[in-house]
Amino acid sequence: MKSRLKLAALHFNENSDRPQAVTKQDVERYDVIQPKYKSGGYLVRKVHVKATYGYVEQLLQETIEQCNTGGSDLQEEDPKPLCSAFERPGKATAIQQHKSRFSTT
Numbered sequence: 001m002k003s004r005l006k007l008a009a010l011h012f013n014e015n016s017d018r019p020q021a022v023t024k025q026d027v028e029r030y031d032v033i034q035p036k037y038k039s040g041g042y043l044v045r046k047v048h049v050k051a052t053y054g055y056v057e058q059l060l061q062e063t064i065e066q067c068n069t070g071g072s073d074l075q076e077e078d079p080k081p082l083c084s085a086f087e088r089p090g091k092a093t094a095i096q097q098h099k100s101r102f103s104t105t
Helices: 002-015 054-069 091-101
Strands: 030-033 043-046
Touching: 002 054
Parallel strands: none
Antiparallel strands: 030 043
C-alpha cells in the first residue's frame, strides 16, 4: 500500500503542472462536455498535454543499482502512526466528560 502511495505522489509531482495543449496552428485546445447534472448545459475544460512517465526510468535505474550493490538506503522500520503522539482517555473518562459538557446545571 505504501508503494502505491509513493508512486501516486511521484506521478502527481511530475504531472501536476502540465501545460495546456495547442493545435498545429498554436491555438489553445478546449473540450466542451455536457454532464447529466447540467440538464442540457455544458462545461468548457482545458485540454492538457499527455502525462509523462519519466520518473519510471529513474526508479528502474535506482532499483537495478540497489540490487547490484546489495545495500539499501531505504527506511527499514515503519514510522509510528500520527495518532500515537496523542494520549487517549479511558472510555469511562471520555463518557463522563461528554455528559458533563451537556449538563445544564
